[in-house]
Amino acid sequence: MSTNAALTFYDIASAPPLKTFAPNPWKTRLALNFKGIPYQTKWVSVLDISSLREELGVRANRTLPDGTPLHTLPMIQDAVTKEIVGDSFEIVLYLDRAYPDSPKLLRPYTAGLTAAFNAHMDEVFTKHLGLCTRTSFDPAVVEEVMAMFAKRFGVSSLADMQLSNEQREDMFVSFEVALGELTKAYNHTGGTADRVWRTTGTAKEQTQRSGRESAGLFLDGEEPAYADFIVGAWLKHFEADMVPKDWERVCSWQDGRWGKMVAALDQWSEMK
Missing domain, CATH: 3.40.30.10 (Glutaredoxin)
Structure with missing residues (x-):
């Protein structure tokens, strides 16, 4: 520091x-x-x-x-x-x-476009926060924190919001679809030009074409812009608060794109 x-x-x-x-x-x-x-x-x-x-x-x-x-x-x-x-x-x-x-x-x-992208990414990732089953909060205050969040959500306890196994699997599929759609932005393609991300999940046979061959880890070039940090920040949160096997599952999607992206951001992740 x-x-x-x-x-x-x-x-x-x-x-x-x-x-x-x-x-x-x-x-x-x-x-x-x-x-x-x-x-x-x-x-x-x-x-x-x-x-x-x-x-x-x-x-x-x-x-x-x-x-x-x-x-x-x-x-x-x-x-x-x-x-x-x-x-x-x-x-x-x-x-x-x-x-x-x-x-x-x-x-x-790009300030306006990035602000809109920020709001959209917050919505996409927040929708799937139920997959984060661990907490990084200080254990000394975690009970008070959980009670505070339960009040915000209008429930007596966060346990009331716990997902069933079937609901969790449905959320995983939804999350994979959402990140598949985001991949199109990184590949500079639109519509269904590169992949069809169906609500039943993804499969190799759904590939139509791979998008631009030179697609990199960042949206527009070798160096990241703030939009990449928006996505990376959410991924790092999921990495912190998902159980390891669930995070590994996310990292396997879209040819390993998201795990590679988090690794690429390590150079700007120092705690000072």
Whole structure:
């Protein structure tokens, strides 16, 4: 951790050893490391997020269905500019604006498109969070955290939301289909041009053509853009909170694309 850095990154405290595990903080950590901006991490218990943001005068960045404000992380505080930014996408806009001499996260004229992609990916991955059956939260507070989430979802206990084996298998199929559709973007194809991802799953005989031969791990070139970090952040969350055999199953899909992508992002995954 850099103790002389002007920028403080507020991340959610995990079980020891402290590490990023939630998707939105992952988006910010990948972005900071990619740009090479010196920063220090301040780990915050999930139970203290609301009081911290209120203390710093940062408005809630989410709203629950009943209208209750929801305070979440990440958040950054810049001692040089005196700015505090408390939303993962707004952080990206700020970093590119305040640190123009570092590598760009957003390609020219793509902020709106990337914001829409971000919202879509959040929806796709959130729909399949039931496959994450482990938790990375600090065990010292996990019972209180689970009770807090149960209240948010309007259930007496998260156990009420546990999937049956049949429901889990259906969700795996749905997740494979969703990532299959995402693969088309990475292959620069559309419609059913490269594969048909049917609701009953995938099979080699469903391949029509492979897409562009030079398809890489990132959306548009040898270097990632922020859109790649959005996908990578969600994958890293699933890697953290899925049991290993389930994560290995995900990594086997689409010719191993997603495991390879997570591995490629390791160079920007350092905990500072």
